[in-house]
Amino acid sequence: MAAARTALLPLLLLCLLLAAAPSAWAARFACNATAPRANTCQALISYSPPNGTATATLAAVRALFQLRSHRGLLAANGLPLSTPPTAPAPTPLRVRLPCLCSGGAGATFQRPTYRVRAGDTLDAIARGVFAGLVTFQDIAAANNVSDPNKVAVGQQLWIPVPCSCDPVAGQPVVHYTYVVPAGSSVAGIAQEFGTTEETILAVNKMPDAKSLLAGQVLDVPLRACGSNISNTAVDRNLLVPNGTYILTANNCVMCGCSSSTWQLDCQPTQGLSSSFCPVAKCGDMFLGNTSSTSSCETTKCSYGGYTNTTSFTILANLTTSNVCNAAGMSPTAQPAHSSAFRLEPARWRWTELVVSLHVVLLCLGYLRQD
Incomplete structure (x- = not known):
C-alpha cells in the first residue's frame, strides 16, 4: 500500500502543476457582419517577436506574416518610409492583415501560414513562433489535425489569428488583436489605446476587469478617423486609427x-x-x-x-x-505598450479555479485507491 502511494506521488505533483497553471483557451472574436464587403476588413495584430529569434527584424516579421509590402508594415506602425527592412522590429509590432467574418467569428483570411520544420510541435508554433496569438487547439482545428503531437515536416499550416470587422456602438472601428502583457490592467489598456474599460469588457464578454489574464488575446477596438471619401471610390471603406x-x-x-x-x-x-x-x-x-x-x-x-x-x-x-x-x-495617441500606466496583477477566471479544483480532487481520488 505504502509503495503504491509513493509511486503515485509524481502523478499528484503533475496534477498540482497542471492545476496551478492557467489553462490555454482559444480567443474567439465576435464577427457578425454578413453584408457584402462588410464581412471583410483590415485588422491590426499585435506581435512581439520572442527574444533572440530570427523574427526580430522588420524583414523577418514581414516574411513570417506574408505581408505584401515593406511599406505596409511601416505604415501600420507609423514608421518613416525610409526605415530599412533590416531595422529591429518594435515591440509590440502592429501587423495589418485581412480579416474575414464567418459563422459569427472572425479570423485572418488565408494568412499567415507556416511550414512545419523538424522538431516543431503545434504548441511550440503557437507560443514560440506566433507569440501566443493562437493556441495549438486553434491551429489543430483550423487544419483538421487530429493529433496535435503529430505534424509532418513540410506540412503547410494556416494560423487563424482572431480578428473582427464589427462596428462598436454603431461606429466603425479598427479591431486590434492584442496579447496582454504580464501585470496589465483593463484600465491601463483602455487608457493606452484611447477607449474605455466598459468597451473592452463588453467587446470581449468579460464579467469584470479582475478576470483579465496575462497572455490573454484581447480584442481592443480602436477609434478610426472619419473621411470625405466618395461612396463610389475604390477605397471607400478606408479606416485609419490614430498612431498609424x-x-x-x-x-x-x-x-x-x-x-x-x-x-x-x-x-x-x-x-x-x-x-x-x-x-x-x-x-x-x-x-x-x-x-x-x-x-x-x-x-x-x-x-x-x-x-x-x-x-x-x-x-x-x-x-x-x-x-x-x-x-x-484630440484622440489619445496609441504607442507601443508602455508600463507607465497603473498595473495590477492578473487574476484567474472562476471557471479556471473550478477546473483546477476538479483536477486536484481527481488526483486525490487516485491516492485513495488501494
Whole structure:
C-alpha cells in the first residue's frame, strides 16, 4: 500500500502543476457582419517577436506574416518610409492583415501560414513562433489535425489569428488583436489605446476587469478617423486609427489620422514619380493644402478616394473644419505598450479555479485507491 502511494506521488505533483497553471483557451472574436464587403476588413495584430529569434527584424516579421509590402508594415506602425527592412522590429509590432467574418467569428483570411520544420510541435508554433496569438487547439482545428503531437515536416499550416470587422456602438472601428502583457490592467489598456474599460469588457464578454489574464488575446477596438471619401471610390471603406497611416490610391496618397479633428489627413506620398501618380487638386489648391478663412475655420483640399473605372483618378474636395470646437476632441495617441500606466496583477477566471479544483480532487481520488 505504502509503495503504491509513493509511486503515485509524481502523478499528484503533475496534477498540482497542471492545476496551478492557467489553462490555454482559444480567443474567439465576435464577427457578425454578413453584408457584402462588410464581412471583410483590415485588422491590426499585435506581435512581439520572442527574444533572440530570427523574427526580430522588420524583414523577418514581414516574411513570417506574408505581408505584401515593406511599406505596409511601416505604415501600420507609423514608421518613416525610409526605415530599412533590416531595422529591429518594435515591440509590440502592429501587423495589418485581412480579416474575414464567418459563422459569427472572425479570423485572418488565408494568412499567415507556416511550414512545419523538424522538431516543431503545434504548441511550440503557437507560443514560440506566433507569440501566443493562437493556441495549438486553434491551429489543430483550423487544419483538421487530429493529433496535435503529430505534424509532418513540410506540412503547410494556416494560423487563424482572431480578428473582427464589427462596428462598436454603431461606429466603425479598427479591431486590434492584442496579447496582454504580464501585470496589465483593463484600465491601463483602455487608457493606452484611447477607449474605455466598459468597451473592452463588453467587446470581449468579460464579467469584470479582475478576470483579465496575462497572455490573454484581447480584442481592443480602436477609434478610426472619419473621411470625405466618395461612396463610389475604390477605397471607400478606408479606416485609419490614430498612431498609424495607410498608403492608398496605388501608394500615391499617404493618409494618417489627425490628432486634432478626427479626420483623415492625406498628402501625396513623397518620392513617387509624378508621371505615375495623377495630380489631385481642389481648384488652385493641391491635395493636403490648407488655408485659414477665420481664426477658427480652415479650408482644406481633402482626399476623396480614387477610381479605376476608365482611368486612374485621385479625387479631392474642399472641406471646412472648425478647429475651435475640435480643440477638446484630440484622440489619445496609441504607442507601443508602455508600463507607465497603473498595473495590477492578473487574476484567474472562476471557471479556471473550478477546473483546477476538479483536477486536484481527481488526483486525490487516485491516492485513495488501494
